[in-house]
Amino acid sequence: MRLRGKRALITGGSDGIGLAIAEAFLRAGADLLIVGRDAGKLEAARQKLTASGPVGTVRTLSADLATSPGIAAVVEHVKAAGRPLDVLVNNAGVAYLVPFETVSEAQFEHSFALNVTAAFFLTQGMLQHFGTGASVINISSYFAKKMIPKRPSSLYSLSKGALNSLTRSLAFELGPRGIRVNAIAPGTVDTAMRRKTVDNLPAQAQAELKAYVERSYPLGRIGRPDDLAGIAVYLASDEAAWTSGGIFAIDGGYTAG
Numbered sequence: 001m002r003l004r005g006k007r008a009l010i011t012g013g014s015d016g017i018g019l020a021i022a023e024a025f026l027r028a029g030a031d032l033l034i035v036g037r038d039a040g041k042l043e044a045a046r047q048k049l050t051a052s053g054p055v056g057t058v059r060t061l062s063a064d065l066a067t068s069p070g071i072a073a074v075v076e077h078v079k080a081a082g083r084p085l086d087v088l089v090n091n092a093g094v095a096y097l098v099p100f101e102t103v104s105e106a107q108f109e110h111s112f113a114l115n116v117t118a119a120f121f122l123t124q125g126m127l128q129h130f131g132t133g134a135s136v137i138n139i140s141s142y143f144a145k146k147m148i149p150k151r152p153s154s155l156y157s158l159s160k161g162a163l164n165s166l167t168r169s170l171a172f173e174l175g176p177r178g179i180r181v182n183a184i185a186p187g188t189v190d191t192a193m194r195r196k197t198v199d200n201l202p203a204q205a206q207a208e209l210k211a212y213v214e215r216s217y218p219l220g221r222i223g224r225p226d227d228l229a230g231i232a233v234y235l236a237s238d239e240a241a242w243t244s245g246g247i248f249a250i251d252g253g254y255t256a257g
């Protein structure tokens with residue numbers, strides 16, 4: 001029980017990578033607050049998480065983190081709980097993989113609002129509610145560092161690059177308060193987000209992408225959400241007491257080459 005007694009907040013904890021991290025945190029003994037927009041999805045996730053017997057507690061909160069009121073509602077919720085927060089996972093994100101020349105202002109604003117601004121102000125809002133030795137984990141992406149042919153990523157890569165810079169600068173700025181800040185940069189992971197961006201490609205482009213992925217990943221496959229869980233538990237735990245400012249590539253070796 002590496003996270004026994006810890007209280008963790010996971011944004012986007014109702015699906016994909018966030019849900020897999022929630023499952024692992026719960027098994028490790030943490031009490032959870034998971035946040036997403038869709039209350040039905042949150043409740044389904046809560047039931048799935050607690051189905052396998054007595055574990056830590058799971059609470060849910062519906063909020064749109066791409067908005068200031070949504071961020072404020074989450075901060076208020078944590079404050080009202082009156083118990084320090086030990087782990088914040090800034091996981092909710094959006095990927096507009098669209099050509100540079102077609103990126104709209106609305107897409108730009110939404111991308112930054114969720115991928116950058118939410119992580120920035122949620123972390124800021126939690127400062128007075130963090131417990132001793134708190135851990136912030138930002139979910140970045142390999143796209144901050146390495147691109148994929150025919151997958152235009154200027155906006156997404158820019159937002160995740162900004163999240164990496166925030167991770168490093170906050171590690172420096174918050175370290176003296178005992179707060180650790182790290183990022184996990186997953187490779188391609190089979191989630192609803194990935195399927196959404198792939199399913200709308202023409203059949204030929206889907207086939208090319210599949211072939212590219214198969215020959216590009218040294219470990220021969222894309223990720224599953226639970227491939228990210230182990231590192232998240234480590235970064236949340238006291239075993240990582242001297243780990244801060246890291247951007248950890250968990251990507252089957254994709255960015256090694």
Ligand SMILES: NC(=O)c1ccc[n+]([C@@H]2O[C@H](COP(=O)([O-])OP(=O)(O)OC[C@H]3O[C@@H](n4cnc5c(N)ncnc54)[C@H](OP(=O)(O)O)[C@@H]3O)[C@@H](O)[C@H]2O)c1
Nearest residue numbers: 012014015016017036037038064065093141188189191193
């Ligand atoms: N999948 C990949 O290949 C991949 C690769 C590298 C990095 N990542 C990063 O990993 C993170 C998770 O991605 P995923 O693939 O697991 O996504 P996902 O399966 O689509 O899940 C996204 C989660 O975020 C929540 N969410 C979305 N927009 C939100 C908003 N405005 N406010 C609050 N919650 C919101 C969703 O719930 P609701 O829809 O109910 O709000 C859901 O719980 C993202 O930051 C993504 O950029 C993903």
